[in-house]
Amino acid sequence: MKTPPPFFSLLKLATALLLGSLAMHTTDSDDVTFSLRDSLTFHDLLDAGRDFGHRYRLPPAAVFHPKSPSDVAAAVGHIFRMGRRSELTVAARGRGHSLHGQAQAPGGIVIQMGSLKSTLTRVHAGAGKVPYADVAGGELWINLLRETLKHGLAPRSWTDYLHLTVGGTLSNAGVSGQAFRHGPQISNVRQLEVVTGRGELLNCSEKENPDLFHAALGGLGQFGIITRAQIVLEPAPKMVRWIRVLYEDFAAFTEDQEMLISAEKTFDYVEGFVMVNRTGILNNWRSSFYPQDPLRAAQFDYDGKTLFCLEMAKNFNPTAAQLAHQEVEELLSRLRHVRSTVFQTEVTYVEFLDRVHASAEKLRSKGLWEVPHPWLNLFVPASRIVDFAGEVFGKIWDNRTSAVIPDEEIFYLVGFLHSAPPADGGAGNLRRALAQNERILSFCRSAGIKAKQYLPHYTISSEWMTHFGLRWETVVRRKMAYDPMAILAPGQRIFQKGL
Numbered sequence: 227m228k229t230p231p232p233f234f235s236l237l238k239l240a241t242a243l244l245l246g247s248l249a250m251h252t253t254d255s256d257d258v259t260f261s262l263r264d265s266l267t268f269h270d271l272l273d274a275g276r277d278f279g280h281r282y283r284l285p286p287a288a289v290f291h292p293k294s295p296s297d298v299a300a301a302v303g304h305i306f307r308m309g310r311r312s313e314l315t316v317a318a319r320g321r322g323h324s325l326h327g328q329a330q331a332p333g334g335i336v337i338q339m340g341s342l343k344s345t346l347t348r349v350h351a352g353a354g355k356v357p358y359a360d361v362a363g364g365e366l367w368i369n370l371l372r373e374t375l376k377h378g379l380a381p382r383s384w385t386d387y388l389h390l391t392v393g394g395t396l397s398n399a400g401v402s403g404q405a406f407r408h409g410p411q412i413s414n415v416r417q418l419e420v421v422t423g424r425g426e427l428l429n430c431s432e433k434e435n436p437d438l439f440h441a442a443l444g445g446l447g448q449f450g451i452i453t454r455a456q457i458v459l460e461p462a463p464k465m466v467r468w469i470r471v472l473y474e475d476f477a478a479f480t481e482d483q484e485m486l487i488s489a490e491k492t493f494d495y496v497e498g499f500v501m502v503n504r505t506g507i508l509n510n511w512r513s514s515f516y517p518q519d520p521l522r523a524a525q526f527d528y529d530g531k532t533l534f535c536l537e538m539a540k541n542f543n544p545t546a547a548q549l550a551h552q553e554v555e556e557l558l559s560r561l562r563h564v565r566s567t568v569f570q571t572e573v574t575y576v577e578f579l580d581r582v583h584a585s586a587e588k589l590r591s592k593g594l595w596e597v598p599h600p601w602l603n604l605f606v607p608a609s610r611i612v613d614f615a616g617e618v619f620g621k622i623w624d625n626r627t628s629a630v631i632p633d634e635e636i637f638y639l640v641g642f643l644h645s646a647p648p649a650d651g652g653a654g655n656l657r658r659a660l661a662q663n664e665r666i667l668s669f670c671r672s673a674g675i676k677a678k679q680y681l682p683h684y685t686i687s688s689e690w691m692t693h694f695g696l697r698w699e700t701v702v703r704r705k706m707a708y709d710p711m712a713i714l715a716p717g718q719r720i721f722q723k724g725l
């Protein structure tokens with residue numbers, strides 16, 4: 227018989243300890259704890275110890291599948307009451323689309339928030355009131371969209387990819403090309419239901435427990451587990467005109483973006499991306515985007531260039547299509563892109579919002595999705611572009627939430643979204659991408675650019691203190707108030723459970 231690897235025995239030991247600790251509390255009068263034991267699984271530890279980043283693999287001792295928010299409260303409360311007698315920590319896991327083990331709880335308990343998603347999403351749309359959806363924290367944004375569309379409504383602010391959970395993105399910020407109009411997703415929440423690190427199940431909003439509300443939004447899971455959220459909705463458009471134009475000149479590219487996001491009448495979505503030496507780009511887009519001027523677009527020399535692509539979208543309903551098209555033409559006429567490079571298409575609202583999913587599925591089918599992703603996302607201050615600051619980000623980013631942004635009022639979110647497939651040089655690619663990330667960060671430090679990481683990853687507390695800056699005191703105060711034993715989200719590596 228083969229001897230199991232030592233890692234396996236460690237896991238078994240941890241499991242035994244956990245069951246032992248629960249059993250200690252399982253008496254005839256303790257039905258709650260008994261029912262919790264039924265919701266623990268041990269066959270899925272390796273899956274619960276993985277994430278999208280594919281760099282950290284730290285399995286928990288058990289995976290918990292709550293049936294209700296009260297189950298979550300009972301589990302966390304149980305561990306809280308065990309105090310220093312237990313080393314257990316708890317990580318809520320949305321879809322595990324974190325990059326650096328943030329949703330992992332080494333040797334602790336991972337709570338699969340997806341088990342709560344069968345709890346119905348309820349849409350509230352009374353006359354004269356701002357409509358909202360009441361949704362489970364483990365629900366995917368794509369499912370929330372499908373449900374709200376049945377009522378002709380949709381959330382206002384998105385991420386580029388919708389197969390992420392409500393609680394997961396609200397624990398970060400939730401940013402996409404609509405953020406300049408509506409703020410990030412954390413600015414579009416009416417109320418939360420949260421389980422704190424003390425095991426209390428509390429509602430919070432601007433009016434009720436406001437400190438907990440702001441702490442949990444963008445709170446990296448540190449102050450509570452979001453079991454439900456009320457998300458503000460708006461009437462959903464049926465169609466989207468989706469446009470891409472190219473720039474050779476970076477200054478024109480950024481100035482046009484800034485003009486668009488500060489204009490009163492503008493697009494509903496604006497994002498930019500950089501394409502380095504992408505030959506055959508036209509061929510890539512041909513299946514979905516139509517050049518406005520096919521002949522001149524074909525003549526434009528794309529090869530070997532660094533090009534900047536501005537991506538814009540205008541929502542419309544078929545009855546007002548003509549007006550929307552006029553507005554688009556007027557806006558495009560004000561831009562300074564390479565004239566021959568206007569590419570457009572029309573898709574349904576769902577097709578537009580769910581656009582990344584198709585590419586994700588393609589990568590998955592080629593085995594290129596489950597690979598290391600050494601991503602780096604930075605909020606970079608744009609100190610030269612202050613004119614419209616008050617009108618744009620300054621107003622829509624709520625400084626009371628836990629999310630951290632640069633001190634300046636205007637900033638860009640710059641994402642370096644590498645992947646390192648094994649077939650493509652694997653470890654070498656990963657090393658190169660990580661070294662490049664480090665070079666970028668070290669350049670920011672030496673040039674005095676006060677960039678802030680989005681989806682931040684640090685390993686020592688002094689780096690976290692620098693990240694939070696003046697807000698560090700608030701972070702510590704909130705941690706002491708809502709999770710004094712440091713039970714929650716240990717994978718962020720901000721606080722360590724003291725024994």
Ligand code: FAD
Binds near residue numbers: 339
């Ligand atoms: P997880 O990775 O499972 O969890 C993230 C963190 O939140 C962990 O610390 C976890 O413990 C905690 N957590 C999870 N659920 C809860 C809860 N209910 N309550 C409290 N804490 C919780 N982000 C953007 O802002 N914009 C984008 O456009 C965007 N695009 C992306 C595209 C892809 C392909 C991927 C992989 C990620 C993208 N992200 C984007 C990042 C995304 O916001 C994060 O991955 C986020 O963590 C959500 O993933 P998740 O739901 O799987 O959460």
